[in-house]
Amino acid sequence: xxxxxxxxxxxxxxxxxxxxxxxxxxxxxxxxxxxxxxxxxxxxxxxxxxxxxxxxxxxxxxxxxxxxxxxxxxxxxxxxxxxxxxxxxxxxxxxxxxxxxxxxxxxxxxxxxxxxxxxxxxxxxxxxxxxxxxxxxxxxxxxxxxxxxxxxxxxxxxxxxxxxxxxxxxxxxxxxxxxxxxxxxxxxxxxxxxxxxxxxxxxxxxxxxxxxxxxxxxxxxxxxxxxxxxxxxxxxxxxxxxxxxxxxxxxxxxxxxxxxxxxxxxxxxxxxxxxxxxxxxxxxxxxxxxxxxxxxxxxxxxxxxxxxxxxxxxxxxxxxxxxxxxxxxxxxxxxxxxxxxxxxxxxxxxxxxxxxxxxxxxxxxxxxxxxxxxxxxxxxxxxxxxxxxxxxxxxxxxxxxxxxxxxxxxxxxxxxxxxxxxxxxxxxxxxxxxxxxxx
Amino acid sequence: xxxxxxxxxxxxxxxxxxxxxxxxxxxxxxxxxxxxxxxxxxxxxxxxxxxxxxxxxxxxxxxxxxxxxxxxxxxxxxxxxxxxxxxxxxxxxxxxxxxxxxxxxxxxxxxxxxxxxxxxxxxxxxxxxxxxxxxxxxxxxxxxxxxxxxxxxxxxxxxxxxxxxxxxxxxxxxxxxxxxxxxxxxxxxxxxxxxxxxxxxxxxxxxxxxxxxxxxxxxxxxxxxxxxxxxxxxxxxxxxxxxxxxxxxxxxxxxxxxxxxxxxxxxxxxxxxxxxxxxxxxxxxxxxxxxxxxxxxxxxxxxxxxxxxx
Numbered sequence: 001x002x003x004x005x006x007x008x009x010x011x012x013x014x015x016x017x018x019x020x021x022x023x024x025x026x027x028x029x030x031x032x033x034x035x036x037x038x039x040x041x042x043x044x045x046x047x048x049x050x051x052x053x054x055x056x057x058x059x060x061x062x063x064x065x066x067x068x069x070x071x072x073x074x075x076x077x078x079x080x081x082x083x084x085x086x087x088x089x090x091x092x093x094x095x096x097x098x099x100x101x102x103x104x105x106x107x108x109x110x111x112x113x114x115x116x117x118x119x120x121x122x123x124x125x126x127x128x129x130x131x132x133x134x135x136x137x138x139x140x141x142x143x144x145x146x147x148x149x150x151x152x153x154x155x156x157x158x159x160x161x162x163x164x165x166x167x168x169x170x171x172x173x174x175x176x177x178x179x180x181x182x183x184x185x186x187x188x189x190x191x192x193x194x195x196x197x198x199x200x201x202x203x204x205x206x207x208x209x210x211x212x213x214x215x216x217x218x219x220x221x222x223x224x225x226x227x228x229x230x231x232x233x234x235x236x237x238x239x240x241x242x243x244x245x246x247x248x249x250x251x252x253x254x255x256x257x258x259x260x261x262x263x264x265x266x267x268x269x270x271x272x273x274x275x276x277x278x279x280x281x282x283x284x285x286x287x288x289x290x291x292x293x294x295x296x297x298x299x300x301x302x303x304x305x306x307x308x309x310x311x312x313x314x315x316x317x318x319x320x321x322x323x324x325x326x327x328x329x330x331x332x333x334x335x336x337x338x339x340x341x342x343x344x345x346x347x348x349x350x351x352x353x354x355x356x357x358x359x360x361x362x363x364x365x366x367x368x369x370x371x372x373x374x375x376x377x378x379x380x381x382x383x384x385x386x387x388x389x390x391x392x393x394x395x396x397x398x399x400x401x402x403x404x405x406x407x408x409x410x411x412x413x414x415x416x417x418x419x420x421x422x423x424x425x426x427x428x429x430x431x432x433x434x435x436x437x438x439x
Numbered sequence: 440x441x442x443x444x445x446x447x448x449x450x451x452x453x454x455x456x457x458x459x460x461x462x463x464x465x466x467x468x469x470x471x472x473x474x475x476x477x478x479x480x481x482x483x484x485x486x487x488x489x490x491x492x493x494x495x496x497x498x499x500x501x502x503x504x505x506x507x508x509x510x511x512x513x514x515x516x517x518x519x520x521x522x523x524x525x526x527x528x529x530x531x532x533x534x535x536x537x538x539x540x541x542x543x544x545x546x547x548x549x550x551x552x553x554x555x556x557x558x559x560x561x562x563x564x565x566x567x568x569x570x571x572x573x574x575x576x577x578x579x580x581x582x583x584x585x586x587x588x589x590x591x592x593x594x595x596x597x598x599x600x601x602x603x604x605x606x607x608x609x610x611x612x613x614x615x616x617x618x619x620x621x622x623x624x625x626x627x628x629x630x631x632x633x634x635x636x637x638x639x640x641x642x643x644x645x646x647x648x649x650x651x652x653x654x655x656x657x658x659x660x661x662x663x664x665x666x667x668x669x670x671x672x673x674x675x676x677x678x679x680x681x682x683x684x685x686x687x688x689x690x691x692x693x694x695x696x697x698x699x700x701x702x703x704x705x706x707x708x709x710x711x712x713x714x715x716x717x718x719x720x721x722x723x724x725x726x727x728x729x730x731x732x733x734x735x736x737x738x739x740x741x742x743x744x745x746x747x748x749x
Contacts, residue, residue, distance in 0.1 A: 078691075082714045107717075206697030207715075257586025259698045260608035265587045274587070398716035409699030412609055427518075431716065 039334035041069045044323075045084060045095040048074040050283035051163050051321050052099060054356030061350065062341060068334060077101075081397075084326075088113035093328040096335040100159055102136045102320045103390040103400070109139030109158060110147065110394040115325040116156035121336035123157055126343070128360050130383040133161045137322050141392040145228050148436055159322030160339050162351075164282070164359040166382040167216055167317040168375065170270065170289065171277035173302035181308045182220060182245065185277060189253035192276040199253030201269050201278035202246065204411035205262040207404035213279055214407050216317050218242045219388050220309025225399065225428070226391050230437045234403065235418075235425040242309070243417040247410040259412035264288075271295040279306070281319060282357045285375045303375040305382045316387040320359075359383075395435050402427040489730075495723035509720035513728065516721075521700040522708035525615070529704055530683045532619040533626070538675060540623070541630025542668075546660065548631075549638040565628035573625070577692030580621045584608050584693065611701035614694050618702050621689045626682065630675050637671040638664060676740050684729055705729060 046052035052072060059070035073095070075083050084098055088111055100108060108114055117123040117137075125134050135142050137159035140150040171179065175192060179185045185200065193199030203213035218224065223239030226232060233239055251258060255269060267288035269275040273296045280289070285303065292298050308314040323342070325335045341347055348358050352373070358364060364380035390396055406424035409415040415423065463471070499505050513519055552558055568576075583590045584607040595601040607617045641664050649659050687706045690696065696703030696711075703711075709729070713722035 078714075085714070085717075206695040206699075209695075255587065256604050257606040257609040260586050260606070260614075260694065265585060269587055394717075397714070398718075401711055401715045405696070405700060405703075408695075408697040412611070412698030414611065414699045414701075 039331045042096040045098040050287040054354040057354040091328045096329040096331045100322045106392045107394045114158040118157040159324040161320040163321035164357045165319035166387045170280040174300040193253040198255040198275040200250045201266045201275045202254045202258040204258040206408035209262045210407040211400045211404035216306045219315040222311035232425045234421045303378040316382045318387045318389045398431045492723045509724040513724040522705045526705045533622045537627045540627045544631040545634035568625045573688035577689030637668045
């Protein structure tokens with residue numbers, strides 16, 4: 001082997017190192033020179049599961065129509081959120097589009113992480129799409145309390161819903177008629193509860209699951225997490241009554257182990273004919289309860305908006321998945337074109353055929369689609385009723401964790417409803433005070 | 440480093456006379472040059488993040504210095520003590536169980552299994568749990584313990600041991616036992632492999648002499664084998680304690696930290712402080728506190744179980 005001098009060794013090492021380190025930059029430069037005018041690929045950060053399944057199925061059509069490949073990069077729910085936050089913090093250009101759960105909008109809006117769709121790309125409201133769908137993608141929020149730091153910001157549309165999720169209610173329609181109120185729900189739970197058949201199913205797993213499951217009940221009973229001036233309301237009489245209703249009254253007819261039930265267990269219990277009623281997300285309906293390959297109750301379950309509570313209202317909860325364009329994306333116009341393509345009625349019908357959950361009223365109310373999608377009518381009615389969204393604060397992650405942990409303890413019987421709500425309220429007050437909200 | 444240099448051939452270059460500072464020899468420079476990439480890598484992936492974590496722990500979101508405020512906030516949060524209690528209980532369950540089971544298996548195989556083929560098979564079986572991703576372990580464990588469709592309840596009811604579902608993941612104590620059982624399943628083989636390897640280093644002459652003198656299996660273990668295993672216990676304890684502080688995946692999948700905060704271990708708590716509360720300062724303070732705690736623990740364990748054999 002030929003000997004080389006130390007100086008030569010160092011020189012060669014330096015040259016090799018420089019070549020390696022500059023290689024990605026050279027590649028990027030090549031990409032820019034060839035693709036600055038014509039985008040050949042869009043990268044979407046998506047949530048893995050029922051939510052992005054139909055999207056994956058329709059992007060092939062987009063490529064055949066436009067020549068642009070849409071690459072879906074999937075992450076589990078929690079990972080997607082943290083991945084997006086760190087991506088946005090670095091203003092990274094890895095993703096041209098991102099799927100976002102609607103409670104993430106305040107965080108991303110506050111961070112200024114997204115490109116405005118209205119002012120930058122000419123998005124306007126379509127009368128065939130419910131107003132609330134646009135509202136949920138708007139920041140700062142067009143109604144309800146606005147975080148103190150965001151009050152002076154101009155409102156812009158940052159996200160468009162592609163999964164029209166609203167929490168609804170399901171019950172075994174082969175056994176009884178629809179409940180009108182939570183009192184009816186309780187009566188039916190007592191009536192149909194039997195050995196190995198649960199009168200009600202609580203999705204009680206800690207943090208997000210139990211939070212999502214209980215908020216519609218909390219609201220329908222007149223309770224709330226915050227009032228319009230961000231004062232915590234969880235330890236109010238109405239809130240505690242609602243929590244007592246769920247964790248004591250309904251729980252006596254609920255499944256054992258409710259404190260560890262998540263959506264998968266709930267859907268499984270319904271689909272195998274072991275449960276009478278529960279709240280439900282559209283994804284559970286298409287994915288399990290109405291899937292003939294796994295469900296024993298297809299055609300025996302009906303879907304309705306959230307029943308009324310003592311407040312006189314039945315308030316469902318939005319859980320829309322939106323598409324937004326990260327500020328770091330270098331392909332904003334192409335990404336916006338893809339969103340517009342997704343919103344076209346014909347493309348949305350195809351999306352529905354692949355299991356997608358639509359947002360267009362004309363599709364939700366289309367009688368020809370009702371048989372295959374028995375929840376569309378209830379979903380349209382839920383949109384019309386003006387479902388609540390989770391409080392629009394960038395602190396929602398912390399609030400939900402505190403509330404969902406205390407609720408889980410109440411479902412497990414570790415804490416009384418009152419103690420649980422006092423604990424949650426106390427923690428949330430400290431969090432909000434630390435974040436500069438009025439205490 | 441000094442030993443490496445000492446073992447290298449004597450320098451051929453000339454030493455400059457009359458200078459107070461000795462110049463590095465060619466071999467020394469070569470040694471440092473070779474080490475530089477490794478040290479640089481360690482610096483980039485360990486030292487820089489550590490320094491950044493310390494910096495983050497004493498600053499606010501806007502970068503202004505806040506002294507020890509993040510530490511006082513972390514230490515005054517009752518959830519931190521819940522997480523500490525849960526982690527302590529978890530460690531108290533998994534560490535002794537894994538060590539006793541691993542030691543038992545190692546002794547059993549060492550003494551009873553003489554066929555090389557069988558030993559190799561057991562070795563492969565022991566390695567398998569270690570290479571399964573923790574997320575996959577968590578998912579499988581959920582299928583075993585889940586309410587409603589969990590395999591364990593199904594089996595117990597099928598054979599008539601129980602007549603109703605046991606709430607493995609909803610009762611605080613059972614939930615802790617369930618998440619601990621997953622750790623025990625995955626990491627007992629690690630203890631077994633390390634101790635079994637240690638047992639192979641015990642000189643046969645010593646064991647045979649003891650047997651000639653009529654030593655029982657216990658005295659053989661107590662006075663000969665244990666002597667050789669002591670430094671390995673230190674290794675195991677250190678690695679496993681560090682792992683316990685990092686446990687996340689299967690706990691997150693099985694219980695999400697519930698019921699209440701019964702299984703919210705430190706790692707899960709810190710994750711939530713960072714990624715749910717977005718309180719980077721407090722999360723960094725917690726991470727530094729954990730690092731200090733494990734350093735103290737390591738020091739205590741080192742004193743209790745000296746590495747030297749002689």
